[in-house]
Amino acid sequence: MAHLRFKALDLANNRTRTKVEVSEKISDFFGQDVFGLREMQSLLAPEVYKRVKRAIDGGTKVDAETADAVASAAKSWALTKGATHYTHWFQPLTGSTAEKHDSFFDASSGIEKFKGSALVQQEPDASSFPSGGIRSTFEARGYTAWDPSSPMFIYGVTLCIPTVFVSYNGEALDYKTPLLKAVEAVDKAATNVCQLFDKKVTRVKASLGCEQEYFVIDKALYAARPDLVMGGRTVFGHNPARGQQLDDHYFGSIPPRIYDFMKGFEVEALKLGIPVSTRHNEVAPSQFEVAPLFEDINIASDHNQLLMDVMSKVAERHRLKVLFHEKPFAGLNGTGKHNNWSLITNTGVNLFQPSSSARENLLFLIFFVNTIKAVYENADLLRASVASAGNDHRLGANEAPPAIMSVFIGSQLTAVLDELEKKGNVKVGKGENMYMKLGIDKIPPIIQDNTDRNRTSPFAFTGNKFEFRAVGGNDNSASSMTVLNAIVADQLTDFYEAVQKEIKKGTEKRMAIVAILRKYIKESKAIRFEGDGYSDEWVKEAEKRGLSNIQDTPRALDAYLTEKARKVFNRHAILTDRELEARNEIRWESYIMKIQIESRIMGDLALNHIVPTAIAYQNKLIQNANGLKGLNISNKGVINTIESITGYIETIQTEVYNMIEERKRLNKIEDLRDKAIGYCDDVKMKYFDKIRYAVDKLEMLIDDEDWPLVKYREMLFLR
Structure with a gap:
């Protein structure tokens, strides 16, 4: 691990700049990959454009005829930009965005197609997105529906269509739906x-x-x-x-x-x-x-x-x-x-x-x-x-x-x-x-x-x-x-x-x-x-x-x-009450998983990287201490360091093993709120700081050549 650290430092210190040259004025390219009102107005019939504008300004529903016209114009525009696929771009309750790309090319007809129905609504496989009990795993139906108020855009070679994400019964499964309502x-x-x-x-x-x-x-x-x-x-x-x-x-x-x-x-x-x-x-x-x-x-x-x-x-x-x-x-x-x-x-x-x-x-x-x-x-x-x-x-x-x-x-x-x-x-x-x-x-x-x-x-x-x-x-x-x-x-x-x-x-x-x-x-x-x-x-x-x-x-x-x-x-x-309860279930579960992950990372690094490094360095010090003793030279400082390292190793091992046992106990709790509070109080608050304190003290005691993890001073002063 120490070898990996120094190899990483060598790579970082020998980087060459990736320069970015911008020859155009910002006004020349701002929004060039956006299918906004200007693009719609130039490509849609005046009456169709008015209907879309009313939908954007007033939140009215887009009818099928208008959707077909918008889809056709968006496809033509996207193809001129080099796009090959389209996707409904949505924000499930995972904390990140999601997308499933579909090709414009239709193999059966041999041409690029994009219908209004595909623009307005899709049915992605929703089984793996969190729903908080709103939708059972075997009921994969979740629908994405076009949000006309947020413009479509080209990202890479894909036309991205901002959408809401709802269940079969219309319940919100995303961040956008309640925001629009609020x-x-x-x-x-x-x-x-x-x-x-x-x-x-x-x-x-x-x-x-x-x-x-x-x-x-x-x-x-x-x-x-x-x-x-x-x-x-x-x-x-x-x-x-x-x-x-x-x-x-x-x-x-x-x-x-x-x-x-x-x-x-x-x-x-x-x-x-x-x-x-x-x-x-x-x-x-x-x-x-x-x-x-x-x-x-x-x-x-x-x-x-x-x-x-x-x-x-x-x-x-x-x-x-x-x-x-x-x-x-x-x-x-x-x-x-x-x-x-x-x-x-x-x-x-x-x-x-x-x-x-x-x-x-x-x-x-x-x-x-x-x-x-x-x-x-x-x-x-x-x-x-x-x-x-x-x-x-x-x-x-x-x-x-x-x-x-x-x-x-x-x-x-x-x-x-x-x-x-x-x-x-x-x-x-x-x-x-x-x-x-x-x-x-x-x-x-x-x-x-x-x-x-x-x-x-x-x-x-x-x-x-x-x-x-x-x-x-x-x-x-x-x-x-x-x-x-x-x-x-x-x-x-x-x-x-x-x-x-x-x-x-x-x-x-x-x-x-x-x-x-x-x-x-x-x-x-x-x-x-x-x-x-x-x-x-x-x-x-x-x-x-x-x-x-x-x-x-x-x-x-x-x-x-x-x-x-x-x-x-x-x-x-x-x-609704059901949506509120579902969201809390999702957020409690997310909290549990994140603290679980952090505790496992701590345990892995501490037991597999830090403790072995500390023991190896301690053995070096013991050999040095024995050598000094044979030469009748005082080794008090070395002995004190050895004892300090021993104490920190014992603390780390004890606290990590206790933390693992605490996780086993908490994982038996079914109520998500109680389990989340347990992970907060009995894992994070009880063990994280103790383990970290001991590890950080070892970082100051162990020879820099032996320390396995990239240090703060090495990461934070990037030039």
Whole structure:
């Protein structure tokens, strides 16, 4: 194994750059592999194009005649691009995307064919996808159905058709289906609220900008770390003397090999219509970030999944490996996926953008306050939406948002809400300005420049949007965005009904709105926090405020099955009780399997690589000690090292064998929740740190020439 390590280091150190030259302007090739509205308009009859546009904008069903026309145009376009196959591209509950390629070529007729029926619906073999009991293994039927709102694209030589994935009875088996329903719900609720002020608003779109963090290491070094290959993270590894403490990597000069890689995947992403616009070094060595422009939330979610796949494939060309795991290296910052979310009307108004107009600021405050209230009322559900085995390593680790959900809004908006809350019942006389009395007209139009991004806050207002920073780097954004849009839709629905009720009583509309907002501000005040989310004081303060601090995934997932959560999802027809229960079954099972895998990796590396290396090195030291003794030279230091190694070997062997026995016990438990909690408490929490501590201590004691695993200092300073 030590030989493999040094061979991998030689390969990594002798790499030549794979340079990427881009001779064209981005505008010349952006979206060239996308079958979007422009392509449809040029290839479809005007009436057919209008029907497709209505389906995209309004969610109406595409009829068979229209589907045939679109399929024919898409096939012709794809063939000119060199495509030979097509696939329904979907997002099952495995956490990755899925596809089954079918050829355009029909052998019986000898020509390329693609019918509307093949575009609209397919029946992939669904037997191996997780369903949480919705569909038995022998009932393989699962259907993919075209999502017209997300454009088709060419990937390689395949026309990819974004689709939903549902069971025979229409139950959701994917991430996209509930997201589309949640987006529809927030559209309806937000539009109703907007029409209290402007009847021209007929639609509100949820918008998303998804910042993606990631690590990059050399492919040879990756291959020499079995834990990275099998589990996505290093289960062992002593921190290097120099890590991220100097903050010298952050926003620094991008290393040449990484720069070439970035250019490579950006070109491919831009061809696919993914509007990547920002690249930079992140805080930890070998950590980086890519960020796109804002898009419709469904498309942005699809694009993020596609972008991760593109990055992984392009990395192979550069003999690199991209790591999206939330915590690939202990002691260094983890990897997040910051979801910047906002709501935009069809009239072009960002509902989270403060204005110089008092009337518009009242609308801003409605959405601002209702979002805060939604997070307060559903904080545990929002926490559950980002729960995973990987993210548990990251949340609350003094590098990422804590597991306590809170909202940061900045000092200026805090003052605005405080003033609104404390004004009491405002009586407006003839000719008096209610907005001025409440301070609503005083919201600075440049608030976005004055709102600090509190990096310790999981849910922060950043000027004209909310940034949900707790989403894991390897997660599908659709999970958290489904919950966020659902809870905001629910809260806006309650608000609209409350306003209508007051208006029917004879209360003036503006006064009714202000009274309800004041009530919401008071009720949700506990969720607002402006301080250091990493501090021990905040943990104590949050407990006093009644805020949850749920540290692990198995218990966090309980929030999906509460009466409150069921009511939210059922009320807006986003997920049924059965679908919610199935998803929890899948996520508990996924958690169990991931902790199982990590524990097996630890056991294998510890017993088959680390302990034998330690024993061999110990024998060398014993021989040296005997030689020193024969020469009457003090060997106290050598003896102490030998004894330390003995102690760590015994600890490793004892704890690994105990962990194996614990797994055997837990594997007999049938209830998935109980089993997941057992794996969390009695395997991960009980043994992982003990075994790692002993192994990492051995790394510092054993001769560098003998150590079998590639070290952090060797992986993380890639140039």
